Structures are given as C-alpha cells and as structure tokens.
Amino acid sequence: MRIVLVGPPGAGKGTQAxxxxxxxxxxxxxxxxxxxANISQGTDLGKQAKAYMDAGNLVPDEVTIGMAKDRMEQADAANGFLLDGFPRNVSQAEALDEMLNAESMKLDAVLDLEVPEDEVVKRIAGRRICRKDSSHVFHVEYKKPQQDGVCDVCGGELYQRDDDSEETVxxxxxxxxxxxxxxxxxxxxQGLVVTISALGKVEEVTxxxxxxxxxxADDK
Structure with missing residues (x-):
C-alpha cells in the first residue's frame, strides 16, 4: 500500500506511522x-536544505520533494510506503501525484488522524522532557513522574521545551x-481520505x- 498520513501536531503521527x-x-x-539523512550524508539536496536552515529560512518545496522522490525510488519502497510529514501542502501533494503518475503508480489511501484542538494543546503543553536524556519523556497528566520535576529513570530535571508552550502549540x-x-x-x-479518531490508547488507534x-483496500 502507498499511504499518506496526516493529522495535526500532537496527533501521534510518528508513533502510529x-x-x-x-x-x-x-x-x-x-x-x-x-x-x-540527507544532511548527515552530505547529499546535494542535504547541502541545499542545510543552507536554508542555517540561514533561518524554510526549505523550499522543490528540495523536500527531491528528497522524497529519491527515498521512494529505493528498493524497499517498491511495494509501498507510508509518508509522514510529506506532502505538507497542496503544491507538494500535486508534485507527489505527478511523481507517482510518471511511474504508473497511485496512492491507495490518505489516513487522517483526527484529534480535538484542546486535546492537542493538552498533549503537547503537558509534555516534560529530561534535561539529561531527551528520550525520557513524561506528561503532567498522562505519564506523571513519581516526583514532580524529576525524571524517574535518571533523576534529571524535567522541563517544558519552548516549542511545547501553549502559545507555540x-x-x-x-x-x-x-x-x-x-x-x-x-x-x-480523489476519494482517498479515511478519517479516524486518534483518541485512546496507542494500540486502539493502531x-x-x-x-x-x-x-x-476492500472497496477498490
């Protein structure tokens, strides 16, 4: 299957993907x-992306599209793929259609993860990250540490990232x-969208x- 995954920040796209x-x-x-991957490998596209990012600018669509095209042409994607974070706008969606059409391929589904806005804010603004190890993530409501502000794993200080504040969210x-x-x-x-609720436990959403x-797939 060739699938695009969409949903607001905090919908759990990375986990579900x-x-x-x-x-x-x-x-x-x-x-x-x-x-x-492109930046660490020093590819031409990676160098272009890094130059824009270092200057504090958005990476143009054509660079993102080029990276996605290269990745989708790799052998492991021959029988399908799940795209997460691309396409990000209609121009990129149109470019993806052109790429697939050129290879006589098409998308099978666009999975839309639906989450109420207040829940998104609660999920992200409630996150707390360990200063010693950012892979240790807690939540003020859903995954409380045993001691407020202290990581259960290593004892590091838990803090809220600037981009997790309610205003930023x-x-x-x-x-x-x-x-x-x-x-x-x-x-x-195009009749491709299937919308599901992304509320509940991870395995329930999956x-x-x-x-x-x-x-x-059965409808086709």
Whole structure:
C-alpha cells in the first residue's frame, strides 16, 4: 500500500506511522528522517536544505520533494510506503501525484488522524522532557513522574521545551490549518481520505487505523 498520513501536531503521527509501517511491511518515510539523512550524508539536496536552515529560512518545496522522490525510488519502497510529514501542502501533494503518475503508480489511501484542538494543546503543553536524556519523556497528566520535576529513570530535571508552550502549540495549529489541512480536501476529491479518531490508547488507534485501511483496500 502507498499511504499518506496526516493529522495535526500532537496527533501521534510518528508513533502510529511506525506501528502501521511494521504491520503493513512497508517503509515509514518521515520528512524529519529524510532531512537528517540527507544532511548527515552530505547529499546535494542535504547541502541545499542545510543552507536554508542555517540561514533561518524554510526549505523550499522543490528540495523536500527531491528528497522524497529519491527515498521512494529505493528498493524497499517498491511495494509501498507510508509518508509522514510529506506532502505538507497542496503544491507538494500535486508534485507527489505527478511523481507517482510518471511511474504508473497511485496512492491507495490518505489516513487522517483526527484529534480535538484542546486535546492537542493538552498533549503537547503537558509534555516534560529530561534535561539529561531527551528520550525520557513524561506528561503532567498522562505519564506523571513519581516526583514532580524529576525524571524517574535518571533523576534529571524535567522541563517544558519552548516549542511545547501553549502559545507555540496554538501557533503550530494555525500553520497546520492554513497550510496542511487543505491537502485533506485535495485528497477527498480523489476519494482517498479515511478519517479516524486518534483518541485512546496507542494500540486502539493502531487497530482502528488498520481496520480503516483494510476497508479502503476492500472497496477498490
């Protein structure tokens, strides 16, 4: 299957993408991973991206599209892929369609993870990260540390990242509504969108997603 995963920040896209890709036996292709890989490997696209990022500018669509194209042409993506973070806007969605059409391919589904805005704010603004090891993540409501402000694993100080503040989260949501949400309508016009609730336990959301994708495949 060739799938695009969409949803607001805090919807759990990265977590769900990893589980779904494993269950479906296809690679999880995330924009963040593409950027890190290209920059660390010193590819031409990576150098271009780094130059824009170092200057504090957004990376142009054509650079992101080029990275995605290179990745989708790798052997492990021959039988499908799950895109996470790409396309991010309608221009990128149109470019993806052109790429796939050129190879006589098409998307099978666009999975839309739906989460109420207040829940997104609660999820992200409540996160607390360990200063000693950023992989130790807690939450003031959903995963409380045994002692306030102290990491259960290593005893490091827990803090809220600047980009996890409520004000920043609401700004990120505005960007999502303005730039990314329009791709849902774009794909709805192609009959590709399946929307599921991303509320509940991780495994419940994964089961919901797998059932929705199966139903979509059965409809074809």
């Amino acid at each position: 990893a589980f779904l890709a494993k269950n479906l036996g296809i690679p999880h292709i995330s924009t963040g991973d593409l950027f890190r 609401r700004t990120r949501l505005e960007v999502y509504h303005t730039q990314t949400e329009p791709i849902i309508d774009y794909y709805k016009a 089961a919901r997603a797998m059932e929705a994708l199966k139903s979509k």
